[in-house]
Amino acid sequence: MADEVRVPIRGDADLVVARAEARAMAQELGFPRPDPTLIATAISEIARNIVVHAGRGEIVLRPFDEEDRYGLTVIARDDGPGIRDLDAALRDDYSGRGGLGLGLPGARRLMDDFDVRSDPENGTTVTMRKWRHHDQLARRREERRRRE
Ligand SMILES: Nc1ncnc2c1ncn2[C@@H]1O[C@H](COP(=O)(O)OP(=O)(O)OP(=O)(O)O)[C@@H](O)[C@H]1O
Numbered sequence: 564m565a566d567e568v569r570v571p572i573r574g575d576a577d578l579v580v581a582r583a584e585a586r587a588m589a590q591e592l593g594f595p596r597p598d599p600t601l602i603a604t605a606i607s608e609i610a611r612n613i614v615v616h617a618g619r620g621e622i623v624l625r626p627f628d629e630e631d632r633y634g635l636t637v638i639a640r641d642d643g644p645g646i647r648d649l650d651a652a653l654r655d656d657y658s659g660r661g662g663l664g665l666g667l668p669g670a671r672r673l674m675d676d677f678d679v680r681s682d683p684e685n686g687t688t689v690t691m692r693k694w695r696h697h698d699q700l701a702r703r704r705e706e707r708r709r710r711e
């Protein structure tokens with residue numbers, strides 16, 4: 564598996580690429596359904612924010628493997644204006660929320676870990692992870708092997 568996949572985000576067409584890469588990596592890592600789709604959906608929200616609020620940036624997808632956990636780290640970076648009121652932006656009732664989007668709180672709910680760093684000098688970095696315990700993955704692989 565690739566160590567890392569970088570997807571430049573400059574427009575809506577790049578969202579499709581980021582989604583597909585994330586879905587493929589999540590499946591390869593052994594995430595069961597619907598996790599690859601949930602991860603792709605969270606990425607759509609964050610990448611769309613880059614397009615709409617910052618103009619351009621990138622999404623980095625990186626598998627991680629720790630003693631007890633295993634999974635996918637998604638880092639979304641831009642050099643845009645930053646999020647003026649981060650606490651408000653993370654609230655469900657944020658009034659600036661326009662359409663049907665899940666927004667930042669929606670993306671946060673879809674993932675296991677979610678962290679936002681944002682300021683006017685450095686732009687915005689969203690780091691989010693979806694993970695599974697190693698024993699869950701082992702069980703899952705074993706089930707799949709038996710079906711094949
Ligand atoms: N990458 C970013 N750069 C600058 N501001 C951002 C960025 N991402 C989010 N924001 C700010 O945080 C707010 C909340 O983002 P969020 O995605 O939750 O809602 P939204 O983009 O306004 O609407 P939607 O629900 O359609 O996504 C945005 O309105 C914007 O002001």
Ligand SMILES: [Mg+2]
Nearest residue numbers: 612664666667
């Ligand atoms: Mg948004």
